[in-house]
Amino acid sequence: MRATLRWAHADLRAHRGEALFIVLATAGITASLLLAAALFSYAADPWQRVFTQSEGAHVWIHTRADAQPEDLADLEGVTDVAGPFATARATVETGGARAAVELRATGPEPPRVGRPLVGAGRWLRPGADDEIVLDSSLARALWAETGDTLTVRGERGTERRLRVVGVADTAEPRYVPGERPGVGWLLPEGLRLASPAPERAGWTVGLRLDDPDDTDFAVQRAVTALGADRVTEVTRWQQARTEAEGEGRLLGLLLGLFGLGALLAAALAVAGAIGTRIHGHLRDISVLKAIGFTPAQVVRVFLVQHLAFALLGVACGAAVTELLGARIPGRIGEAVDLWRRLPGHAWTVPATAVGAVLFIALATSLAAWRAGRVPPVPVARTAAPRGMGPLTSVERRMLGAGLPPALVLGRRGAFTGRARSLAAVGRLAVPLMMITVALGAWATLDRFQSHPEEVGLPAALTVRDGSSAGEDADGRAETERLSAAHPDVTAVHPGVEVAALVPGQTGTITLRGLGTDERPYPFALAEGRLPAGPDEAVAGQGLLDLLDVRVGDWVRMTVQGRPQILHIVGRGIEPEDGGRTISTSLDNLDLGERGPVRPDFHHLVLRDGADADRVAADLVASSDGRLEVRRIANPADGLSAIRGVVVGLITVLALIGLTELSTTVGARARDRGRDLLALKAIGLTPRQIAGVIVVSTGLTALAAALLGTALGVLAGDWLIDVLGRAGGIGAGIAQSPSPGTLLLVCAVALAVAVAASIVPAARTARRRIADTLGETL
Incomplete structure (x- = not known):
């Protein structure tokens, strides 16, 4: 030892x-x-x-107005408290959409515990009693954005208008229509002016625990301290996390x-x-x-x-x-x-x-x-690297034609046929392959945003008529006329969406009627053909997997107590409802109505380059506010965070690739250093000897870049399609990086390799003959 x-x-x-x-x-x-x-x-x-x-907060407790929730801060195991906040249950409306909301009074500064994270807009200003910040799940349900106006109905039919100034994310359980209200934050004076019914007022308090797994015992102690008759609802952090788990599953698998x-x-x-x-x-x-x-x-x-x-x-x-x-x-x-x-x-x-x-x-x-x-x-080390052998006839002709010796000998040094050279190319190709896969994920997101019609989103806007006039034929015709009259609208397709029971009535799917036989809807197909005849439909991958059917099969479902049999002639790219969707012409639906099925909404297809927000504002103005016009949600909008993550992953992979490149540069410099005596004996200058090392390293990096990008394109397309199929969207959504991007990856890899090898190559070329002689003997 x-x-x-x-x-x-x-x-x-x-x-x-x-x-x-x-x-x-x-x-x-x-x-x-x-x-x-x-x-x-x-x-x-x-x-x-x-x-x-x-x-x-790990636990949120909702109480009646006569409770004293501030006493919960002294309970054992409670490390901090959010609130208590004065609250009132109410109903809000905007553009015909209605939802239950818990109005929560807070200050002009966000609370420290259970702090809403404002993602759009801003927080409340002091003295602004007509402002409200909405929970993001409630805002999506109401189709509300910053700048919109909500109507709050209070006691005895009173109404108060509130302006949405922000949309925030929280870790609380999300809004569920008919089951759980959303949350809206406003100043205490704004809550008082909303005139809520006294029986719907109360308090909400959040408890942060030192042991997150001890929620059951903490809830028991809190209910005992407040009185069971004063507690109206309790929610735990496990419940909120379970509800949110499905959204990040595919993203988590990809990462x-x-x-x-x-x-x-x-x-x-x-x-x-x-x-x-x-x-x-x-x-x-x-x-x-x-x-x-x-x-x-x-x-x-x-x-x-x-x-x-x-x-x-x-x-x-x-x-x-x-x-x-x-x-x-x-x-x-x-x-x-x-x-x-x-x-x-x-x-x-x-x-x-x-x-x-x-x-x-x-x-x-x-x-x-x-x-x-x-x-x-x-x-004993030979003057020529082991395994290179004598110059080939092609190499002799290349030297005779006047090509630089550094280029010819550098190519020989990079591709000698030895296992070490191939291993160096393979190791460097792996991070470049993963970088190409990451760029493919980026390109797929760009495809969703720049060409949504190719990924199942041909329409950009949905129009609904929330007034009583929209229930008759004349009102629907007027809606279509106003929509089609806009110069940026190229097509108007009526639609209806209902829940249907699958065979055996063990689950539900979404049945949609879109377009008519005369004006068919432009579905984005990945397989099969568009529906053109009676009872023909296109289905999403999620539905095909659920029912274990394929294109060409017939499926039977129950819609509002009536059987509906459809022939699947195509598989569409369906980004909604996990792909558990089947779509057909509105004329094919049988909903028990006399005459044609009445559409509930209209999808608007816009010309290329049209501003959807401006078109929506124009339609609302032309209808005197009767029409409710909203953008159709794009799955890429919820994945904006992945762009920054992709950049970070590329940086990490680039660091790993740089480490491997440094190893390759060191090996090339050492191998050529041992051949220094022979290279100088045949008349190469120090600059040419350095060129041999630089060319050898550069060609290794170029080969790795070509191999890595080629494999990355294949692996990226396969991976994204597999994830799309697992998520119900289906295969066919992958978008490979552009040729220009791939060439840029190869060029950057080559440039970095050349730059990293210049200094070691120059240092090796300046070594003394005596040092080299000692290594070769």
Whole structure:
């Protein structure tokens, strides 16, 4: 052991640069993995993010007006309290839409615990008793946006108009029509002026607990303290999280796959760096064997050395991420700051560190085992790299044609046919492949936003007539006339949407009638054809999976007690209702009505480049406010956060790729350094020798970029289609990155490789002949 430690110390002094690189590479990869974990936690669980950022309450208790909820702050296990807030249940209306709301009185500053996170607009201003901030789920139900006006109905039929100034996210249970009211925040004076009925007034208080799993006992103590007859409703954080889990499932799966890809790329980079370093010490290993070291001792030397490097590198990477990660500008810093407050952070950092050390130990053990098999007689290094062989006829003609020797010899150095060269290309291709997959996810989001008609959203606006005139034929005709008269509207399609029971009546699906036989609806198809005859329909992937049917089958369902049989002739891309939707012409529906089915709404298709918000405002104005016009929700609007996450993942993968590129540059410089004597003997200048190293590294990076982008396009399309099918939308939504983007990835990889190799190449070319001679003997 003493001889082992002495040799390890001597080797460290002789190769400080290599040791420093191993430590820095390990630190960089550890930091990259921790950043990837932070990004995953940030985007994959939106509810947890909102709960953490808002200092959410674990329990919300709603009481009658005669309760004293302020006493709950003294209960054992309660660390903080949100409120209590004076509340009143009421009904709000806007544009014909109506919803139940809990009006909650608060101050001009958001509460510290259970703080609503304003995503659009602003918070309440002092003295503005006619302003209200809506919970985002309630705002979606009302189709309300900042600037809209709500009508609140109070006691004895009184009405008060409130202006929406903000839309906020909370970690409370969301609005459910007919079951749970939404939340609206306003000033205490605004609540008083709304004149709520006394029997609907009360208090709401949120409790933050020191043990989140102790909610049942905390609720029992709170109900006992207040009196069971004074408590009207209790909600727990587990209930809110369960309701929100489905929204981030696909996003979490996508980011989880990105995380696995980053882990694979990091593992290959570490293994490559260790293997390259041990390969560069073959001469030293032979010397150790010659002076009496056994194979087991050689293995132990490298294992102890690299485990020490791993521990130091992992500690440095974790420390830098913890101390400086939150200061990184943009989404990455925000994700790290939030991640440090999440429950899983306490075990993620040590688990990542232990996993990295164990993997490095495994990679080192394999490489060290190969080192233990090196023969004890040093193998003389030849002037030409092993395996290159003599110049081929093509290469001789290339040199005879006047091509630069650096280009010819650099190509030979990059593609010698050896396993190490192919492994270097493969390791560098993995992060480039994952970057291409991430760019494919970005391009797919752009497709949803720029070409929604290709992903099942041909219409941009929905028009409803909430007045009594909209219930007769003349009113519907007037709605169609007003809509079609706008110059930016290219088509108006009547529609109706009802719930239908599947065969066996074990579940419900959505049956839609859109368009007519005379003016068919422009469905976006991924398979089959458009419905053109009686009883023909298109279905979403979610419905096909639910009923275990395929295109060409007939399905029977029950609609309002009446059977409806439809022939599925196509599979449409359905981003709504998890794809459990079947759509047909309005003329094919049988809802028990005499005559044609009455449409409930109209979908408007706009010309390319039209401003949907301006068209909606024009239609409302032309109808004197009778029409309710809203934008059709685009799934990409709820995934805006993924763009910042994709940028962060690309940055992490780029760091891993840079680590692998540094290993490749070091290996190329060392190999050419051993050939320095031969290269100078055939007349190459130092600049040409440096060019050989630069060209060799650049061609390796270019080959890896071409391979990585090609595999990334294939893998990205397959992955996104698989996720689309799992989510019910169906395959056919994937969009590959543009050729220009792929060329840019290849160009950046080549440029970075060339830039990273210039300094090592120049340093190698300036080495003395005596040093090179010592290495080749």
